[in-house]
Amino acid sequence: MAIYDLLVSPFAEFEFMRRALVGVVGLALGAAPVGVLLMLRRMSLIGDAMAHAILPGAAIGYVVAGLSLFAMTSGGLIAGLLVALVAGGIARATELKEDASLAALFLVSLALGVVIVSVRGNSVDLLHFLFGNVLALDNATLVLIAVVATVSLLVLALIWRPLVVESVDAGFLRSVSRSGGPAHISFLALVALNLVGGFQALGTLLAVGIMILPAVISRFWSRDLTAMTVSAVGAGIISAYCGLLVSYHAGLPAGPAIILFAGMVYGASVLFGRFGGLLRGWGARRHLEA
Amino acid sequence: MAAHLRFRDLTLGYDRHPAVHHLTGEVEEGAMLAVVGPNGAGKSTLFKGIVGLVAPLSGTIDRDLSVRDIAYLPQAIEIDRSFPINVYDLVAMGLWRRIGAFGAIGKTEREWIHGAIAAVGLTGFERRPIAGLSGGQLQRVLFARLLLQDSRLIVLDEPFNAIDERTVTDLIALVRRWHSERRTVLAALHDMNLVRRHFSQTLLMAREPIAWGETGFVLTPENLMKARRMCEAFEEAAAECAVAAE
Numbered sequence: 001m002a003i004y005d006l007l008v009s010p011f012a013e014f015e016f017m018r019r020a021l022v023g024v025v026g027l028a029l030g031a032a033p034v035g036v037l038l039m040l041r042r043m044s045l046i047g048d049a050m051a052h053a054i055l056p057g058a059a060i061g062y063v064v065a066g067l068s069l070f071a072m073t074s075g076g077l078i079a080g081l082l083v084a085l086v087a088g089g090i091a092r093a094t095e096l097k098e099d100a101s102l103a104a105l106f107l108v109s110l111a112l113g114v115v116i117v118s119v120r121g122n123s124v125d126l127l128h129f130l131f132g133n134v135l136a137l138d139n140a141t142l143v144l145i146a147v148v149a150t151v152s153l154l155v156l157a158l159i160w161r162p163l164v165v166e167s168v169d170a171g172f173l174r175s176v177s178r179s180g181g182p183a184h185i186s187f188l189a190l191v192a193l194n195l196v197g198g199f200q201a202l203g204t205l206l207a208v209g210i211m212i213l214p215a216v217i218s219r220f221w222s223r224d225l226t227a228m229t230v231s232a233v234g235a236g237i238i239s240a241y242c243g244l245l246v247s248y249h250a251g252l253p254a255g256p257a258i259i260l261f262a263g264m265v266y267g268a269s270v271l272f273g274r275f276g277g278l279l280r281g282w283g284a285r286r287h288l289e290a
Numbered sequence: 291m292a293a294h295l296r297f298r299d300l301t302l303g304y305d306r307h308p309a310v311h312h313l314t315g316e317v318e319e320g321a322m323l324a325v326v327g328p329n330g331a332g333k334s335t336l337f338k339g340i341v342g343l344v345a346p347l348s349g350t351i352d353r354d355l356s357v358r359d360i361a362y363l364p365q366a367i368e369i370d371r372s373f374p375i376n377v378y379d380l381v382a383m384g385l386w387r388r389i390g391a392f393g394a395i396g397k398t399e400r401e402w403i404h405g406a407i408a409a410v411g412l413t414g415f416e417r418r419p420i421a422g423l424s425g426g427q428l429q430r431v432l433f434a435r436l437l438l439q440d441s442r443l444i445v446l447d448e449p450f451n452a453i454d455e456r457t458v459t460d461l462i463a464l465v466r467r468w469h470s471e472r473r474t475v476l477a478a479l480h481d482m483n484l485v486r487r488h489f490s491q492t493l494l495m496a497r498e499p500i501a502w503g504e505t506g507f508v509l510t511p512e513n514l515m516k517a518r519r520m521c522e523a524f525e526e527a528a529a530e531c532a533v534a535a536e
Contacts, residue, residue: 158392161392167370167373168370168380169369169380172383175364225373
């Protein structure tokens with residue numbers, strides 16, 4: 001029964017644990033595939049910038065309407081999209097590389113968001129904005145997460161082919177089709193949507209973790225896009241489950257525990273990953289020397 | 291015979307800096323035209339103009355087919371070779387005009403894809419990720435994709451750069467097959483022996499056309515020297531023409 005106590009009973013006994021698990025698994029379903037494409041399109045930093053940009057947007061929603069899920073979600077969504085578009089615009093209009101303008105934007109958004117939250121709220125509210133509260137997901141939030149995951153998978157199915165072709169060979173897609181632009185914009189919208197979906201559970205700072213970490217983990221385990229996407233979702237789900245368990249047994253904050261667990265899987269993948277794992281390469285060289 | 295491509299006083303460039311000046315001429319249906327010139331002569335820009343990726347600063351390009359129906363091979367460096375996609379899927383992209391973003395790949399299409407892979411000698415490589423291919427193998431894959439595009443106008447930007455000789459021989463055979471099928475082929479090339487051997491027509495350019503016609507008359511030592519000199523002096527010329535164009 002020890003194994004049952006260790007692995008199952010926290011979820012069987014406590015509803016908040018079940019809700020947290022369902023919530024983060026739902027997030028992983030939508031965010032991990034988005035993260036894989038984000039990584040392959042070399043846009044990981046855009047994910048980061050949008051995550052930070054969501055903070056002032058959600059904070060304005062909070063100042064206007066209090067702790068209303070709808071107001072905070074729409075505020076965050078608008079701000080996230082705005083930053084993605086503005087960053088793209090700045091990079092095109094100036095000599096600054098896109099990543100530099102993004103770094104500038106997300107620092108400013110973070111500071112702005114903290115100031116806005118502090119105007120009305122207290123430090124507990126601020127912590128909630130920054131790191132979420134995965135153990136206090138209400139029905140509305142779970143529905144929001146489910147909607148985000150559903151919309152993400154449906155939209156990804158629609159724009160998958162142009163996104164993939166554009167990532168491999170943008171010139172080719174431009175020469176045969178005009179779908180590259182609309183696909184890219186829809187994709188950015190998906191990134192913002194998933195970050196907003198993760199905002200209540202993981203906060204603006206950690207929401208991007210459930211998107212990017214599973215993606216970079218998957219890179220070490222597969223060389224095929226489909227398998228990579230599936231393994232990213234798997235890594236997200238495993239991190240959600242194990243992270244929650246660790247947080248329950250060790251009394252750690254749940255959101256950071258989930259991201260930390262994903263970080264440990266990433267570390268293990270760096271060392272032992274099937275493709276590009278450091279120790280694997282070392283083993284192969286030793287084998288050749290022998 | 292109707293002209294396939296017609297340039298009228300065409301000037302192309304980026305951000306108002308012209309890279310191709312005042313090009314006038316025609317490419318006839320079924321022609322096999324080599325475009326040669328030093329680096330920075332505007333060959334790639336001309337090709338991007340032909341396939342509609344760069345809009346003319348002045349002048350016009352008339353095409354008797356939609357730009358979407360042109361098969362265009364950009365320089366290989368524009369491909370993200372670290373992307374996790376295999377040979378089969380990359381070749382299948384050539385069917386875009388037929389299946390678009392949503393169409394299914396059925397039995398017929400699968401046979402075409404395998405046929406194209408076989409035609410470039412890569413049978414057995416279908417499941418290989420492109421990250422593991424040599425430069426020559428990747429170029430074979432891209433030619434298989436061109437085969438599936440089944441286009442009347444094929445534009446090849448430096449298709450044989452840094453490619454092993456055996457691959458060049460095999461791919462040239464494909465180009466000659468396209469020629470025999472009355473397709474029009476334009477290729478930017480650096481190897482003059484290759485041009486002399488296989489291309490009847492040549493356009494020599496150095497930001498502006500130096501000579502255009504029968505390969506033997508175009509590739510004279512005087513013309514080649516002139517092209518090289520003009521390219522070296524291009525900075526001033528570009529500034530001059532930018533002013534003139536305004």
